[in-house]
Amino acid sequence: MPARDGNEPTTRALVPDDLLRLRDIGLPEGSMVTSHTPLSVSPDGRSLAFLINRANPDTNSYCRALVVLDVASGGTRVVDTGGELITLSYILRGMLEEPGFPDLIVPVWSPDGRWIAYRKKVDGRVQAWRVAADGSGANAVAATADDAESVGWTADGTRILVGVRPGIRETRALIAEEGRSGYLYDDRFNPTTGAFPKITGEHPRVVLSAAPEGGDIRAADAGDAAQLGADVTLGGGSMFSATSRAGRASAKRDFLGPLMLHVEDAAGKAIPCEADICSGKITGLTWIDDTLFVVRSQGRANNEMAIWRWRPGKDNPRQILAGPDVLQGCTAAAGRLICLRENATTPRRVVAIDPGTGHVTVLYDPNPEFASIRLGTSRRLFFSNNVGIETWAELVVPPGYAGGKLPMVVVQYHSDGFLRGGTGDEYPVHAFAARGFAVLSFERPPFFATVKGTPKNNDELMATNNTDWAERRSLLSSVEAGVQKAIDMGIADPARIGITGLSDGASTAAFALINSDRFAAAAMSNCCMEPGAIATYGGPVWARAMQSQGYPPATRPNPEFWEPASIVQNAARIDTPILLQLADREYLHALDVWTVLTELGKPVEMYVFPDERHIRWQPVHRRATWERALDWFDFWLRGRRDESPAKTAQYARWDAMRQGQKTNEKP
Missing domain, CATH: 3.40.50.1820 (Alpha/Beta hydrolase fold, catalytic domain)
Structure with missing residues (x-):
């Protein structure tokens, strides 16, 4: 976490390590658009939980901290630290690829708001951890044989859910056994990545259920497993979607065509949208009560980002904010939009945006040194x-x-x-x-x-x-x-x-x-x-x-x-x-x-x-x-x-x- 002693010079020259040691919230590149926000809102809407990641080239490691931010005051507290970088994996051309890019870690609040579950890598293994929201303690939940790909809670908050893919471990063991008599050179090989077969196949997710204090691991029943959402291809993306009591909104497209916005009311009836904001480069959707907020790229060569507000079936979309700044991970908390915002000369910060006027307030700056x-x-x-x-x-x-x-x-x-x-x-x-x-x-x-x-x-x-x-x-x-x-x-x-x-x-x-x-x-x-x-x-x-x-x-x-x-x-x-x-x-x-x-x-x-x-x-x-x-x-x-x-x-x-x-x- 940043600390300032009040004795910094007014300005100083940049050195490369200033950039290397940036504290990141979410994926590090502004161009990386994902349907999941790294900002997790507490059940009462008063707090955010997110992970901060900072490189340390001296030790060739990363400093990682789970942070809780009070939306009203902007105050923060560190509730857990430690862990190694978790990198992204996905299936490409039928093979498991590991490109080295950081994976997005999304903390998940317990229904009562007292605990936070998240994925943490220790000694090379990714496990589910439970952390007290007040910072009073943390524990590993499930020492599973397979890396935790996703975490969540049962609806009653009595157990933690962990998504794993045992097929990856099983395939890796089969490859090791095959090596005893020599690998058959076939479609599993990519010589640039190594002289051995790559892991292939989809490997369906298995959802486990564990006691929050640790242990008592068993297969989750279908109802509990559904809390983690639908299984998608490993590392695969999903369409943008947002749900509220007023209805459901989603944005999807055919291949590389424009994203198309689809909205239904609470009864499932489609609400047509003919406005320009309903197609194009949509990068985020969120609701506040009956108002849908659409984040999108627009303008000349799509160089700007904007936020539009729309009450489906009641009024026309209205733009509340636009400009060259990048907006990521927008969600709703305490009646305001909360986003990550950055521009060419300003590192990423957590901001609150007034849903009526678009006025922006900085809640938290993880890199005040800049x-x-x-x-x-x-x-x-x-x-x-x-x-x-x-x-x-x-x-x-x-x-x-x-x-x-x-x-x-x-x-x-x-x-x-x-x-x-x-x-x-x-x-x-x-x-x-x-x-x-x-x-x-x-x-x-x-x-x-x-x-x-x-x-x-x-x-x-x-x-x-x-x-x-x-x-x-x-x-x-x-x-x-x-x-x-x-x-x-x-x-x-x-x-x-x-x-x-x-x-x-x-x-x-x-x-x-x-x-x-x-x-x-x-x-x-x-x-x-x-x-x-x-x-x-x-x-x-x-x-x-x-x-x-x-x-x-x-x-x-x-x-x-x-x-x-x-x-x-x-x-x-x-x-x-x-x-x-x-x-x-x-x-x-x-x-x-x-x-x-x-x-x-x-x-x-x-x-x-x-x-x-x-x-x-x-x-x-x-x-x-x-x-x-x-x-x-x-x-x-x-x-x-x-x-x-x-x-x-x-x-x-x-x-x-x-x-x-x-x-x-x-x-």
Whole structure:
């Protein structure tokens, strides 16, 4: 929990650890929209319970605290501490995936408001815990053989419910037994994640019932199990919904179409809604008495968020709040809307919103230190690409910027809320600005296929996107349009532009290295879409999925298809310095690229982080990634270096790369 001694300087410069040690409530990225709020309202509506999570890179761990907030006063108390980071798992292409992103932890109040149940990971196991709401004690409830996926209470509050998936443990045991005689290489394999079969299948949830004080674990009966809600695919999303005495509202869609709002009264009769708010990018629903509040993205390129109020069947929807700030997890308590709110230069806070006027009051700021930290200034830019698709970006300049051309780094591929490190939190925007860079924090435009057509499923979507690399061309055109706007404003130096990326952003960066002369340095956290990666390294299921989207199979090499997108095929003409910082579960995809670039004497450096996922989950690795990326762009775009003796070897390698780059320059 934050503590202030009153002796902080009025302002000070930001250091990267300020961003790394942010206290998070809910999922860390502002772009992550979920149908569940991390803010749990007590039965009497007077208190909120939520989990705070803070990285500690010194110990490579997380500080976690369960907090209760009094809605009237904003006062907080810590009711439990400890536990390890719980990361998300889900089924993708029939396989259990663990991308490294934090899972959302939602505390659950007992019906009498005296206790809170939540999931806590201790010694590698996720269990259900019971915590006294007044902070007087806590205990583990059920030492189950399987990780707790969800928790709840029976209707009478006498027992705690725990959702588990024993099929995962059972499948893992079968795989271990299979290893005694060798694994059959089949559809269960994804070689990049390890030389063993992955867990496959849906593995239905089993609901257990336990005594709150611990023990007496047994299968829950059907009535009690229903308290946890319907079973959904592991990690799968659900539609937005909200229920009150006045009726029920839900928002759902077909594939990638707009979310459609459906409302029924208390008797189940549909109430039509013809207003614009009833379709589009809806991100939250909640009721206060007979009034439904709809949170949605709107405005130019959906860059704003707004709250609308509507009494279904009684009046027309009315907007009470709109602007560039991100609103997440909105719920109702004590007659007000309670939301998480943040913007480009303000970390997330808990706020109360007047349901009639939209007036906002800050209830709790988990990161008060940022009031005394100097951040760069940000402005929102809008631009369209060469096929007319509009998007936006935040252009951040250093604190005290007084004009002149700056080196600029592009960070991708979402820019919602407080600017951390882009998608995956890999490239710290405000830390780059503090070093003297301009930063273009880029918001990904809609898929080419959804703007230019109406795909009915993912295969159709990707097949359209991949035809003549239409999606990659669209994205690169958008990035270049944003960069050009910053150049035209006299802020970005056209000769000193860098590009970064993770996941889809890394694919955009790789495509840019082949198809653009704009970028003088690059850093990627994944690499790369190459023939070998598509046909082999991702395993048989991945290969077939890619073939269904238009990629050629291994038996029919197609150099012409790959010409616009393969770094390997274009390596001889790529001279841009490339930094690769990769997870051990993904680096195989980059070996072809690294090998060819290295053989040609190109400036490339690759690091592999142990026990990492698609998203870096270990704080010490994120710190190392940030520091090296900052040094990399300082060296290549600003000609500066950190004089620390510990980095002597690093700069010796980079100096040799620069000399080789000069030697290879075309006359």
